[in-house]
Amino acid sequence: MRTILTGNYAVAEAVKLSRVKVIAAYPITPQTTIVERLAEMVERGEIDAEFVRVESEHSALAVVYGSSSAGLRSFTATSSHGLLYMYEMCWWVSNARIPLVMAVVTRTIGPPWNIHTEHTDILTLRDSGWIVAMAENAQEALDLTIQGFKVSESVNLPFAVGLDGFVISHTAEVVDVPDQSSVDSFLPDRKQAYVITPDEPIAIGNIAQDEVAMRLRYDMARDMERSKEVIERVGREFGEKFGRKYGLVEHYMTEDADYVVIMSGAWCGDAKEAVDILRSKGIPIGLLKLTYVRPFPIEELQKIEDREVLVIDRSFSMGHKGILGLEVGNVLDCKNVIAGLCGVDMGVEDFVEIFNRFVRGEIKEVEWWLK
Amino acid sequence: MKLADEIGCPLLPGNPSCQGCPHAIGLKALSVLKNPIVVVPAGCTTIIAGIHPKSSIDFPLIHVPFASAPAVACGLSKAYDNVVVWMGDGAADIGFATLSGSAIRNDNIIVIVSDNEAYMNTGIQASGTTFWKAKTTTSPTGKREEKKDLALIMLMHRVPYVATASIGYMRDFVQKVKKAGSTKGFRFIHLHSPCPPGWRFDSSKTVEIARMAVKSGAWILWEYDGKFRLTGASRKYREKDKRFPLADYIKAQGRFRGLSDDDVREIEIKIDNVWKVVEVLERTF
Amino acid sequence: MEYIDVLISKPSKGSSGKTGLWRTFKPVYKEDKCVSCFECYVYCPENCISLKDLKIEIDYEYCKGCGVCSNVCPAEAIEMIKEV
Amino acid sequence: MLKEGIILCFGGQGGVTAGRILALACVKDGLYAQAIPHFGAERRGALVKNYLRISDKPIRRHSSVKKGDFVVVFAERIFEIVDIHELLKDDGILILNSKKGFDGLRCYYVDASEIALSLNLVSAGWPIVNTAMAGATAKALGLTLDSVIESIKELFKGKLAEVNAKAVEIAYREVKEWNI
Numbered sequence: 001m002r003t004i005l006t007g008n009y010a011v012a013e014a015v016k017l018s019r020v021k022v023i024a025a026y027p028i029t030p031q032t033t034i035v036e037r038l039a040e041m042v043e044r045g046e047i048d049a050e051f052v053r054v055e056s057e058h059s060a061l062a063v064v065y066g067s068s069s070a071g072l073r074s075f076t077a078t079s080s081h082g083l084l085y086m087y088e089m090c091w092w093v094s095n096a097r098i099p100l101v102m103a104v105v106t107r108t109i110g111p112p113w114n115i116h117t118e119h120t121d122i123l124t125l126r127d128s129g130w131i132v133a134m135a136e137n138a139q140e141a142l143d144l145t146i147q148g149f150k151v152s153e154s155v156n157l158p159f160a161v162g163l164d165g166f167v168i169s170h171t172a173e174v175v176d177v178p179d180q181s182s183v184d185s186f187l188p189d190r191k192q193a194y195v196i197t198p199d200e201p202i203a204i205g206n207i208a209q210d211e212v213a214m215r216l217r218y219d220m221a222r223d224m225e226r227s228k229e230v231i232e233r234v235g236r237e238f239g240e241k242f243g244r245k246y247g248l249v250e251h252y253m254t255e256d257a258d259y260v261v262i263m264s265g266a267w268c269g270d271a272k273e274a275v276d277i278l279r280s281k282g283i284p285i286g287l288l289k290l291t292y293v294r295p296f297p298i299e300e301l302q303k304i305e306d307r308e309v310l311v312i313d314r315s316f317s318m319g320h321k322g323i324l325g326l327e328v329g330n331v332l333d334c335k336n337v338i339a340g341l342c343g344v345d346m347g348v349e350d351f352v353e354i355f356n357r358f359v360r361g362e363i364k365e366v367e368w369w370l371k
Numbered sequence: 372m373k374l375a376d377e378i379g380c381p382l383l384p385g386n387p388s389c390q391g392c393p394h395a396i397g398l399k400a401l402s403v404l405k406n407p408i409v410v411v412p413a414g415c416t417t418i419i420a421g422i423h424p425k426s427s428i429d430f431p432l433i434h435v436p437f438a439s440a441p442a443v444a445c446g447l448s449k450a451y452d453n454v455v456v457w458m459g460d461g462a463a464d465i466g467f468a469t470l471s472g473s474a475i476r477n478d479n480i481i482v483i484v485s486d487n488e489a490y491m492n493t494g495i496q497a498s499g500t501t502f503w504k505a506k507t508t509t510s511p512t513g514k515r516e517e518k519k520d521l522a523l524i525m526l527m528h529r530v531p532y533v534a535t536a537s538i539g540y541m542r543d544f545v546q547k548v549k550k551a552g553s554t555k556g557f558r559f560i561h562l563h564s565p566c567p568p569g570w571r572f573d574s575s576k577t578v579e580i581a582r583m584a585v586k587s588g589a590w591i592l593w594e595y596d597g598k599f600r601l602t603g604a605s606r607k608y609r610e611k612d613k614r615f616p617l618a619d620y621i622k623a624q625g626r627f628r629g630l631s632d633d634d635v636r637e638i639e640i641k642i643d644n645v646w647k648v649v650e651v652l653e654r655t656f
Numbered sequence: 657m658e659y660i661d662v663l664i665s666k667p668s669k670g671s672s673g674k675t676g677l678w679r680t681f682k683p684v685y686k687e688d689k690c691v692s693c694f695e696c697y698v699y700c701p702e703n704c705i706s707l708k709d710l711k712i713e714i715d716y717e718y719c720k721g722c723g724v725c726s727n728v729c730p731a732e733a734i735e736m737i738k739e740v
Numbered sequence: 741m742l743k744e745g746i747i748l749c750f751g752g753q754g755g756v757t758a759g760r761i762l763a764l765a766c767v768k769d770g771l772y773a774q775a776i777p778h779f780g781a782e783r784r785g786a787l788v789k790n791y792l793r794i795s796d797k798p799i800r801r802h803s804s805v806k807k808g809d810f811v812v813v814f815a816e817r818i819f820e821i822v823d824i825h826e827l828l829k830d831d832g833i834l835i836l837n838s839k840k841g842f843d844g845l846r847c848y849y850v851d852a853s854e855i856a857l858s859l860n861l862v863s864a865g866w867p868i869v870n871t872a873m874a875g876a877t878a879k880a881l882g883l884t885l886d887s888v889i890e891s892i893k894e895l896f897k898g899k900l901a902e903v904n905a906k907a908v909e910i911a912y913r914e915v916k917e918w919n920i
Contacts, residue, residue, distance in 0.1 A: 004764040004773065022449050024442075030779070050449050055472025059442035062435065062469070066410075066446020069433060074446070092436050097660060115779065137802070156657065167802045172760045172775040174767055174798070193660050196431050198406035198451055203426035205434035206665040212423060215659040223657065269800030347803030375694035380703035384718035385670030388701060390678065391722035395701035421671030429667040541698050567722075575723025575736070578699050 005175040007138040007168035011077065011103045011161070012037035013175075014145035016047045017183040018101075021072040024052035024063035029115045030165040031079040031105040038075075057082035061089035061102070068093075068100045069204070071195040073149065075100065079165060080107035080121045087124065090158075094129030096205060097193050097220070099152035100159070101145060102130075106265070106314075107165040108342045116343020117164040119265060120315040123293065123323045125160055129220055131227055132294040134162040134264045136250075138175045141168060143244055144291075146178075149187055150234050155227040156193045157220070164266035166343070178242055186241050228295050248297035250289040253279060257286030259359055260304050262311045262328055264290040267346050271312070274351030283359055290324065301331040309334040310358045312351075314341065321366045339369035374542050378402050386427030388419045391574030393538045393564035393581065394485050395419065398457070400541065400548045401430065404481075407453040408433065412440040412466065414459035415492045416485075438466035441473035444480040453552065456482040460500040461490045463521055467499075474528035474557045481551045481558045484521060485538075487566035495569045503641060504634055505626045507569075513630075517641070522561035523648065526595055526656075532558040534594035534602070538565070539581025543592055543603035550596060563590045571625020580623060586615040589642055591649055599656035601649070609650070617642065670718065675702070679721030681736040683714055689733035696725035696734060742797075743881065744805040746827050747790040747873075749814035752863075754870030755790045758812070761874040761891045761908075766794050768887035774799045787821060794881065808832055812877050814852070814869055833920075835877050837869055841918025848880040850915040852907075859903050859910075871904040875911030885912050 005013065011034050015023065023042070025035040035051075042051040050067075054060045057078050064074035078086060083104055093100065104122040108114040125132050131151060135141040141163045148159035163169055196204055208216070232247050239245025252272050254260050263271055268289045278285045288304065290297065311334050313322025320326055325336030337354055340346040350369070357363050379402035382388075388395045394416055401407055409432045411417060417434060421427035435443045440456045447454045463470055463484045470482065489507045490496040497510040500521060504513040526533045532554045536544035544562065551558040565580040567573065572580055584590035585604050592605035601609060608614045618635050621627045630638075665671075692710040704719040705712050714725075726734040749755035759775030766773035776791040791805040792812075810833045811824065824845070828834060834845045837852040856867035871892065878888045885908070892905045 002767060004760060004767055004775070022446060024446070052445060052449075053476060054442060055468050055475070058438060059445075059469050059472055062439035062442030063446040065435070065439075066433075066443035067449045068446070069443075070447050070450035072446075072450055088436050089439060092439075096663065097657075137800075156660075164802070166777075166779050170777050170779065171802060172763050174763075174772050174774075193657055194664060196408060196433055196447070198408055198431055198453065201426070201429050201431050201667050203420055203428060203432040203434070203665040203667075204663055206421055206423045206426055207418065208423035208662050212659075212662050216662040219657060219659040219662075266802045270803050272800050345804045347806070348801055350803075373694060375697045375707060378698065382701075382703055383667060383669045383671070384702050384704050384715055385672055385675045386702070387672035387675075390701075390720045391724050392701045395703075396699055396724075399698070399703075421665060421668075423662060423665045425668040425671035426665035427667075427671040573723070575727040577701070577722075577724055578728050 001177045002174060003177060004172045005138055006033065006170050006172045007135070007141045007163045008033040008105065008170065009037050010138040010142035010175050011145050011163070012041065013177050014142040015075045016041055017178065017180060018146055018149045018187055019073065020049050020075045022050050022052065022064060022067035022074040023076070024054050024060045025076045025078065026054050026057045026060050026082060028079045028082040030107060030169045031077050031082065031103070033169070034077045034103055034105070057086035058089055061086040061093060064100055065089060065093050065096070065098055068098045069196045071190065071192065073190045075102070077103035077105065079105040080109055083121050083124065084109065090125060090130060091128050093158050097156040098158060099156055099192050101148040101152060102158065102160050103145065104160050104162045105165045105169045106162050114342045115165065117167050118314055118341050118343065119162070120323070122160060122162040123315050126294060126323070129157060129224065130294060131157055131159045131292065132162065133160065133292050134290065135168060136266055136268045136289065138168055138171065138173050139244070142175060142177070143238060143242070143246065146183060146187060147234050147238055147246060151227060151230055153191050154230045155223045157223060157227060162265065167266040182241060186238065224295050228297070231292060246291060248292045249300045250291055252287040252289065254286035254288055254304065257284050258307060259285040260288050260307045260309050261285065261355065261358070262288045262290060262309060262324065262334070264293060264324060265314060267314070267340060270346065270348045271351045273348045274355055277352050278355050278359070285355055285359065296327055298331050301328060305332050310337065310363060312337045312339055312354065314339065316341065325366065335363045336366045337363060337369050338366065344371055374545065378545060381429045382419070383427050383429060386419055386421055389568055391567045391577040392419070393487060393566060393577050396538045396541070396577065397485050397544070397562050397564060398428070400545045401455060403545055403549050404453050404455065404552045407455045408447055408451055410435055410440050410444045410447065410454065410456045412458050412462040413437040413492070414462055416457055418492065437462055438469050440466060441469050441478065441480065441482055445473055445476065445478040448479045452479070454480045456480060458482070458484055460484060460486040460488065460498045461492070464499045471528065474525060474530050474559070477530060477556045479555055483560045483562055485562045485564045486521070487564045487569055489569050491566050491569040503638065504630055506628070507626070520645065522559070525559045530557040530559060531555065532596050535561045535563070535590070535592055537563040537581045537585055537590055537592060539578050539585060540592065540603050547594055554596070572623055576623070583615065583620040583623060587617045587620040588614040588646060589617060589620055591645065593649060595656065599652045601653060674717055675720050676717045679719065679739055681721045681723060682716070682739040683719065683721065683723070683725050683734045684737050685712060685714060686733045686735060687711055689731050691731045691733070693730060695728045695730065699728045700725050742793065742795040743809045745792040745810040745812065746805050746808040747792060747812040748818050748822060749788055751786045751788050752866065753814050754868055755788050755814065757895070758870040758874045759790045759792050761871065761888060761895060762792055762877055762883070764891035764894060765878055765883050765887040768890055769883050771796055772799050776804065778804065787818065810835060810880065812873060813837065814873055833880060835873070835880050837873055846920050847918040848876060848915050849918055850876040850911050852876065852911060855907050855910050859907055861903060861907060872907040872911035875908035876915040879912045879915045885909065888912070
């Protein structure tokens with residue numbers, strides 16, 4: 001059904017369609033309307049789930065860690081300071097190999113207080129063993145949430161869906177909401193590596209010897225690597241079922257492009273229009289969207305090794321460069337523009353200007369786009 | 372029925388607990404619950420639970436981060452009955468918001484705080500429940516602040532069941548665990564657990580010291596199940612003249628070494644004040 | 657998921673090895689003095705005391721020699737003897 | 741065809757809802773639309789900007805609208821704090837809650853406050869003009885009345901839906917052109 005939904009409501013719809021059993025979340029702008037909508041769905045009996053009103057984000061993830069360990073499909077959502085407050089639990093969940101899905105509505109970290117989008121918050125999950133996906137619009141937020149459960153439960157790693165605060169979370173736009181039976185046939189019943197039950201006296205997470213514990217990390221690394229193939233397969237299956245194909249990256253006019261811009265998140269839409277404008281003037285430029293930041297699509301990037309590459313970052317690693325700039329820079333030579341931090345608005349005309357400077361060879365190694 | 376016939380030994384021999392460990396004694400009480408799942412945050416019991424691939428505890432057990440235990444238990448309780456949090460006073464300090472939040476939600480879980488009055492697992496640092504003047508590595512000349520009364524704080528959350536207990540009075544503790552087990556909602560037991568290395572007394576005296584705490588009135592056994600009442604041995608120590616000398620309890624512990632008679636009298640006043648609160652609660656609550 | 661078992665431990669005695677080696681003092685049971693109250697069983701932190709009819713048995717393989725059993729015995733039926 | 745607009749109102753006047761009503765009406769008319777509320781630190785009473793995009797193709801951009809093909813103004817007092825020429829393209833259309841048009845601009849105007857008051861759409865002493873303004877904007881943008889009414893019935897329930905649908909209908913019918 002085609003309708004108008006905000007990104008946050010689209011996520012809530014996806015959670016409902018995924019037949020989630022336990023939802024725990026603490027309000028934080030701009031994530032709040034996800035949990036408000038889910039609480040409403042639970043109260044009205046539109047979804048057969050329990051909603052737990054926790055007292056903090058740390059407990060939000062702790063509750064869904066508990067329910068997921070018991071075999072119940074679970075969901076939480078957070079943003080910025082909330083994500084940082086639950087950071088310890090993030091690592092615990094992934095290291096315990098518990099599949100679950102969390103929406104991260106990206107927002108600047110203070111001070112100063114600022115509620116607008118930036119990707120530095122979700123990118124703190126980079127090293128934690130979470131699969132990290134970034135939505136470009138409300139439709140992708142819905143689609144990636146549903147795929148998230150399937151991917152997560154296939155590789156026993158938690159899954160974060162990032163959606164830009166306000167830009168996606170509160171923008172009402174056209175979303176095609178799939179029907180329940182199609183989602184049911186796409187998303188199988190929950191499976192996971194182990195379930196804690198009263199019937200079997202096993203202990204989960206006892207102290208382990210160094211050498212033995214390291215093997216678990218090795219296991220995790222291999223499963224994260226394997227998740228690439230799972231993400232591609234699930235994205236293909238989703239495409240066959242719903243007509244919208246997904247993968248680790250999305251190519252936009254890159255095939256014959258001499259210049260490739262790499263970006264992630266909501267502003268890719270504006271950047272695609274800027275690509276169109278440069279193309280109309282005969283400039284061979286394309287855009288590679290990182291739909292997934294973890295696992296990192298190294299092989300996809302190696303394919304564009306011979307092009308001029310620019311990474312535009314909505315995040316920064318203090319003392320070095322943009323976080324995606326760092327990541328991509330590990331695979332191929334690239335220039336790096338830091339823009340749109342703290343929610344600074346970036347429109348088509350900004351990207352046209354940046355792209356023109358990039359094509360003319362005027363962009364420095366690392367350049368801040370201050371307004 | 373003899374207590375020995377009622378309780379089992381879920382903690383298996385050969386575990387890493389210190390000699391005379393109070394938690395090791397207390398854990399036995401969980402054997403009266405039907406099919407419990409035990410949630411353990413960071414603390415001494417993290418170690419006591421054993422080293423992979425062996426588990427020292429014959430229950431399903433899940434290790435969880437320090438401040439998270441009641442919340443994880445809440446999640447588990449969406450699938451199972453009899454989810455028990457077994458945590459120390461350290462976890463109750465760092466995870467106090469989690470504990471309070473769980474109580475406010477009236478989560479269907481049992482929380483037992485086995486309180487050895489300091490952070491023992493990290494090597495005896497002062498906690499919120501460390502007694503005034505007790506020496507720890509972070510209060511080397513004796514703690515200057517008061518001991519917080521966790522059970523009374525939890526009682527004020529208006530949950531269905533709150534009790535104090537002592538590892539020196541296992542019959543009383545087992546009764547309380549049973550009662551908690553047959554109640555629904557958030558249930559809380561604050562268990563007094565004297566620690567030989569932490570309090571500096573001989574490992575053979577764990578039970579003796581625990582009993583001295585009750586006999587001297589320094590630890591009061593009570594429960595609330597809709598009605599507040601003193602239980603077990605503490606009933607006879609309501610009258611102060613029946614209590615054992617407080618100085619004997621204090622002086623048996625290395626952590627109080629060097630306390631003056633004035634200090635002991637000061638402690639006595641603090642204890643008398645707690646009794647006043649308990650007596651009011653007993654009459655009115 | 658080859659090494660997922662690293663996360664999962666199963667109940668077993670001796671997770672910390674033969675803890676009987678920790679002992680300095682050994683509890684010695686005086687059967688004739690025993691009044692079968694089994695306080696020693698209730699309070700033994702190590703769960704090294706088992707009940708045999710009206711008597712007890714001590715598992716010296718794991719007993720750490722803490723002395724709690726002797727301390728709680730009302731009949732002086734467990735004596736701590738220096739072992740090493 | 742991409743039309744970008746800005747809805748200007750004071751916090752609490754319901755600009756966000758107006759945007760959503762119009763976006764949903766577009767979908768019902770077979771178009772694509774996007775309603776972006778701009779959130780700052782403002783509270784009730786401050787000037788609030790909302791953006792509305794309408795297109796016959798999926799809309800990819802998510803940035804703010806700097807200059808609108810149309811600007812909807814919920815209260816004339818807004819002109820005291822905003823230079824309308826900065827927000828409206830030279831050939832753009834102003835849709836205004838007023839008894840008269842705006843000199844020098846292509847404009848649609850309707851007395852939305854009066855419509856709201858006549859239907860007793862009042863909250864905390866303020867006439868709630870958002871649905872009437874949605875009706876007037878729909879007319880100005882060439883959306884069908886049926887689609888706006890349907891959207892109202894999807895977003896509101898019961899009596900509230902009825903009254904607001906009425907406001908839409910009156911405004912849609914009464915909105916007048918000025919300099920067009």
